[in-house]
Amino acid sequence: MSSLHLRAVIVQRGIDVTLDVAAGETVALTGPNGAGKSSLLGVISGLLRPDEGEVRLGDRILDRTPPHARGIALLAQDPLLFPHLSVLANVAFAPRARGVPRRQANELATRHLTEVGAEMLAGRRPTEISGGQAQRVAVARALAAEPELLLLDEPMASLDVDVRPALRQTLRTALADRTAVIVTHDAADARALADRVVVIEHGHIVEEGPTEQVLEHPQSGFAVRLVSGSIK
Numbered sequence: 001m002s003s004l005h006l007r008a009v010i011v012q013r014g015i016d017v018t019l020d021v022a023a024g025e026t027v028a029l030t031g032p033n034g035a036g037k038s039s040l041l042g043v044i045s046g047l048l049r050p051d052e053g054e055v056r057l058g059d060r061i062l063d064r065t066p067p068h069a070r071g072i073a074l075l076a077q078d079p080l081l082f083p084h085l086s087v088l089a090n091v092a093f094a095p096r097a098r099g100v101p102r103r104q105a106n107e108l109a110t111r112h113l114t115e116v117g118a119e120m121l122a123g124r125r126p127t128e129i130s131g132g133q134a135q136r137v138a139v140a141r142a143l144a145a146e147p148e149l150l151l152l153d154e155p156m157a158s159l160d161v162d163v164r165p166a167l168r169q170t171l172r173t174a175l176a177d178r179t180a181v182i183v184t185h186d187a188a189d190a191r192a193l194a195d196r197v198v199v200i201e202h203g204h205i206v207e208e209g210p211t212e213q214v215l216e217h218p219q220s221g222f223a224v225r226l227v228s229g230s231i232k
């Protein structure tokens, strides 16, 4: 696991942010719609080029590194599993792509499916599992890529409220010693998963601090609304 240093200026979107995440730390990125959270994930993952800035993972400068070679896994709202592959083959895909022999790749995939409590789904197709199960498999697939950094873009947003706590618990275990940035509008996610909360409004960081401090004593307009439960 590596530390992350991000500096991103995107003039057209009014974004100017510097963010550091320590190795093994999980940061919750929160803020109103249009604040710039997805744009920042885009810059980190290499899908969006800032006008000015730098992305550093450990001591590697990534600005000219294409997305697939960055060592970053992105977990989106939609699990985006390959429909023609079994759950096991979906999770084994990244190790296979980096040259791990099939048997070892399958063993690795089974280990990660077990880590997220989805080993019993290994033989099924993505069309034969629920949305919550699919998101669990997507977590296993992200872990199997052995990323140095995990990005999670509202991973619970497409799930029913009643299955969120179980996935949150799975993510809590998965993120414990991993470097991660999670975009969320949910104080429960921040409380369960993040060491630190960073609040973005209009493309700028307006508040940041240890999770407990931000949730107990919110300063920014958005954090006050987040804690009072009036966001959704």
Ligand SMILES: Nc1ncnc2c1ncn2[C@@H]1O[C@H](COP(=O)(O)OP(=O)(O)OP(=O)(O)O)[C@@H](O)[C@H]1O
Binding pocket: 012, 013, 031, 032, 033, 034, 035, 036, 037, 038, 039, 040
């Ligand atoms: N493809 C695009 N081209 C130009 N501007 C964009 C594009 N996507 C987003 N923007 C603008 O950039 C700013 C930041 O948007 P962004 O999607 O990063 O915010 P966000 O915090 O992720 O919002 P949300 O919570 O709604 O997902 C907004 O002003 C938005 O209108």
